[in-house]
Amino acid sequence: MTDLTKLKIAEARDALRKGDVTSVELTEACLSAIDKADALGAFVHKTPEVATRQAKSADDRIKAGGAPDLCGIPLGIKDLFCTKGVPSQAASAILNGFKPEYESTVTSQLFDAGAVMLGKLNMDEFAMGSSNETSTYGNAINPWRRGNDDTALTPGGSSGGSASAVAADLCLAATGTDTGGSIRQPAALTGITGIKPTYGRCSRWGIVAFASSLDQAGPMTKDVRDAAIMLEAMCGHDPKDSTSADLAVPNFEAMLTGDIKGKTIGIPREYRMDGMPDEIETLWSEGRRMLEDAGAVIKDISLPHTKYALPAYYVIAPAEASSNLARYDGVRYGHRAKLAQGDGITDMYEKTRAEGFGPEVQRRVMVGTYVLSAGFYDAYYNRARKVRTLIKKDFEDVFAEGVDAILTPATPSSAFELGKQHTDPVEMYLNDVFTVTVNLAGLPGISVPTGLDSQGLPLGLQLIGRPWEEGDLLNTAYALEQAAGFVAKPTQWW
Amino acid sequence: MSIDIETAARVAKLARIRVEDDALPALAQEFSNILGFIEQLNEVDVEGVEPMVSVEPMRLKRRQDGVTDGGMQDKVLANAPDAREGFFAVPKVVE
Numbered sequence: 403m404t405d406l407t408k409l410k411i412a413e414a415r416d417a418l419r420k421g422d423v424t425s426v427e428l429t430e431a432c433l434s435a436i437d438k439a440d441a442l443g444a445f446v447h448k449t450p451e452v453a454t455r456q457a458k459s460a461d462d463r464i465k466a467g468g469a470p471d472l473c474g475i476p477l478g479i480k481d482l483f484c485t486k487g488v489p490s491q492a493a494s495a496i497l498n499g500f501k502p503e504y505e506s507t508v509t510s511q512l513f514d515a516g517a518v519m520l521g522k523l524n525m526d527e528f529a530m531g532s533s534n535e536t537s538t539y540g541n542a543i544n545p546w547r548r549g550n551d552d553t554a555l556t557p558g559g560s561s562g563g564s565a566s567a568v569a570a571d572l573c574l575a576a577t578g579t580d581t582g583g584s585i586r587q588p589a590a591l592t593g594i595t596g597i598k599p600t601y602g603r604c605s606r607w608g609i610v611a612f613a614s615s616l617d618q619a620g621p622m623t624k625d626v627r628d629a630a631i632m633l634e635a636m637c638g639h640d641p642k643d644s645t646s647a648d649l650a651v652p653n654f655e656a657m658l659t660g661d662i663k664g665k666t667i668g669i670p671r672e673y674r675m676d677g678m679p680d681e682i683e684t685l686w687s688e689g690r691r692m693l694e695d696a697g698a699v700i701k702d703i704s705l706p707h708t709k710y711a712l713p714a715y716y717v718i719a720p721a722e723a724s725s726n727l728a729r730y731d732g733v734r735y736g737h738r739a740k741l742a743q744g745d746g747i748t749d750m751y752e753k754t755r756a757e758g759f760g761p762e763v764q765r766r767v768m769v770g771t772y773v774l775s776a777g778f779y780d781a782y783y784n785r786a787r788k789v790r791t792l793i794k795k796d797f798e799d800v801f802a803e804g805v806d807a808i809l810t811p812a813t814p815s816s817a818f819e820l821g822k823q824h825t826d827p828v829e830m831y832l833n834d835v836f837t838v839t840v841n842l843a844g845l846p847g848i849s850v851p852t853g854l855d856s857q858g859l860p861l862g863l864q865l866i867g868r869p870w871e872e873g874d875l876l877n878t879a880y881a882l883e884q885a886a887g888f889v890a891k892p893t894q895w896w
Numbered sequence: 897m898s899i900d901i902e903t904a905a906r907v908a909k910l911a912r913i914r915v916e917d918d919a920l921p922a923l924a925q926e927f928s929n930i931l932g933f934i935e936q937l938n939e940v941d942v943e944g945v946e947p948m949v950s951v952e953p954m955r956l957k958r959r960q961d962g963v964t965d966g967g968m969q970d971k972v973l974a975n976a977p978d979a980r981e982g983f984f985a986v987p988k989v990v991e
Contacts, residue, residue: 503971601951615951644956713936724911731912733984738977747987752914764913768923769930771911772903782934787947789940794951827926828933844951869952 406431407571411475411628412655414574418464418474425464425474428574429457429518432476436520436572441896444557444567446481446539447489447522456518463516471631471655473516478567478576481522482529483509483619484608488519492610493537494527496758497736506608507640508577508619515635520573524563527760528727529584529612532833534562535820536762544592544817545570545892548857552895555817555859558588558833564622565592569892575623575632579609581616582715583837586849589622590812590862593851593890595883596622597629597876600869601844602647605640613722614645616715616841626850626880630654633872649870657873662881663697668805672708673836675814681855682811689809689852689863692885693878703805705796710789711839712831717773717786718842723763724770730758765827794843801868807878808866810836812849816859836864846872848879852886860890899927 406428409417417423433453436445453476460474484490484502491497505513513519524542526534533556534542542562544555546569557566561578565588568576578585580598589596597620604619611617621632634655639648669690674683694700732738732754739753759767773782800808814835840847846869849862863882867875904924908915915923973979978986 500975503968503974602954641957641959645950645954647952647954648957707940710937710940713934716930717934717937728912732977733986734972735975736977741987745987747989748912749914750987751912755912756914759913764911765926765930768907768911768913769927772899772907772927772931773934775907775910782937784947785937785940785942786934787949788942788945789937790948790951791945792940792942794948826929828929831933842951 407435409574410624411472411574411631414475415471425457425460425518426454428474429453429476429520432520432573439570439572439896441543442545442566442570443524443540443542444563444570444572445478445521446493446524446563449488449519449521452488453518453520456513460516460518470515470635472512472635474518475574476518476520477512478521478523478564478573479509479519480561480564480577480579481525482579482610483577484610485509485519485522489522490610491538491736492528493525493539494758494760494763495538495737496730496755500735502608504608507605507642508609508636511638512635517635523567523576526560526562527763528610528723529560529579529581530723530762530766531559532583532587532830533820534559536760538760541820542566543820545896546592546817546859547892547895548859554820556591556820558591558817560584561588561622565589565594568592568594568622568624570896575621575628577619577636578622579617579619580841581612581719582841583834585620585622586837586847586864587813587833589849590851591817591860593860593888594622594624595626595629595848595850595879596620597633597848597872598840598846599633599637599872600846602645603637603872605638605643605646607640607642611726613719614726615722616719626876626883627655627658629848630658630876647870652873654873654876657877658880659877660881660884662693662878665698665806665878666701666804667693667698667878668701668703668800668808670703670705670708670808670810672705673810675835679815682814682861685853685861685863686809686811689882692882693809696881696885701805703800703808705800705839707789707792707796708839711793711842712835714786714789714793715834715838715842716769716831717782718790720766720770721774721783722770724767724774727763727767730755762827790842793839797843797845806868807875810864810866812836812862812864816855816857816861840866845869846875848875850879850882850886851888852882853888854890899924899931
């Protein structure tokens with residue numbers, strides 16, 4: 403069998419069971435592709451020994467029969483997940499050398515299902531960024547290019563390494579996390595599928611915390627079916643995360659019928675932004691038509707507080723980050739600054755954090771500190787939480803009117819040039835304009851690749867679902883995927 | 897709202913991040929830009945709106961107040977930059 407790394411999870415699952423391929427062969431093919439792809443900056447810690455050991459035991463398990471779907475499937479793991487004995491540093495210098503003594507719940511569940519870890523994937527530092535440019539490891543690069551132009555493009559962020567690795571067929575799928583769009587935006591910019599489930603679906607235990615009320619893990623895969631298979635393995639109640647939901651996890655794959663007749667799809671008018679490229683506008687109309695052709699009822703809707711989602715997010719997320727990142731003090735793990743004669747403990751904290759955190763992380767921790775400080779807490783933090791209530795209510799209102807899912811663009815543009823958006827942090831924040839509302843409302847959202855722009859770069863559409871109805875959302879995404887027929891792949895240059 | 901250099905220095909101090917004096921003006925400017933962006937929130941009528949506490953209405957699970965874990969001093973200290981005699985070591989805290 404050739405091109406093993408190009409297999410999707412579902413294809414590999416079936417081939418493994420037929421005995422057409424072994425997990426060891428699949429894993430070796432991926433490890434070899436990874437070794438040739440250092441130019442992409444996707445894998446930042448390779449774990450061939452772990453992978454080979456896991457693949458061998460997966461092969462035994464498959465032979466014995468009754469193995470779970472993910473058994474023997476080689477995956478990449480975002481560096482934000484704590485993996486036992488393997489560097490896990492959230493792409494930050496402050497966690498240099500950190501090797502957790504424990505395994506995150508999500509990766510435990512994946513490994514219990516027999517999945518194989520190929521290594522850890524690049525990301526923005528502490529998941530703070532939309533271009534993977536804030537990583538201590540350096541940039542991850544998008545495997546897609548503008549035609550023959552060799553300008554390096556961003557794979558998006560924060561799960562940029564995950565997106566790049568899946569799009570370049572270095573692994574069959576990868577884990578991501580999404581606080582404001584960090585799964586869906588990079589998925590859209592690299593032509594892959596990414597779903598953020600409802601807040602509380604996946605345990606956050608063992609995932610380095612950025613903004614605890616917004617963070618959710620999810621799969622980044624080559625198609626919707628794979629997303630369904632992998633999401634099911636990642637979900638479930640965990641007593642170690644008090645916000646994880648004690649709800650049954652359905653068989654998401656079994657819900658992929660492609661039948662969306664009679665479903666109501668909302669098109670929110672507030673997502674038509676000034677200055678939005680025509681190509682995005684066109685893609686959105688085409689998506690609307692595809693779902694209509696598939697039998698859905700299209701309804702124009704209003705989500706009136708959309709405009710305030712980004713500013714609310716940039717109060718709430720930094721506030722939570724300033725609190726979560728207080729633990730990086732040079733005492734328990736990671737980096738500690740060299741101290742001068744006579745330096746006290748406060749000097750140690752301040753120097754350690756100045757050396758260990760990159761500029762964007764420092765900026766957000768300080769903004770968070772400011773909005774939580776005495777005298778500003780009500781004006782900023784409480785006001786933002788009230789606006790968040792209104793944003794969630796916007797969605798509740800349209801769902802109450804019978805809307806089943808909402809269709810929006812996933813990103814305001816295709817992949818942009820690395821190094822271009824550094825000057826103004828606020829401009830960078832606008833990348834998440836279509837995705838951030840979903841985190842604030844705790845809803846499931848999925849990005850589906852639906853077309854190419856005039857430069858040959860992938861574009862995605864986002865579908866937003868009702869809380870806890872990922873199965874229904876995945877099915878709508880499946881219908882969109884079938885109608886769009888997106889099969890383009892980047893030309894290998896690395 | 898414009899942030900002055902003194903406020904920037906105070907925030908850096910509160911966040912326990914060392915910022916050298918010559919970097920403060922640029923930092924203050926960045927804060928001002930970001931807060932200017934955030935200030936759009938003042939346009940929203942939030943009268944009578946409850947601040948969100950939990951995005952999905954759910955009651956936190958309760959468990960028995962008992963010891964569930966422990967007895968792993970080695971593992972707890974394994975990643976410490978400086979651990980001695982079973983403790984985390986830090987510079988002198990009390991004179």
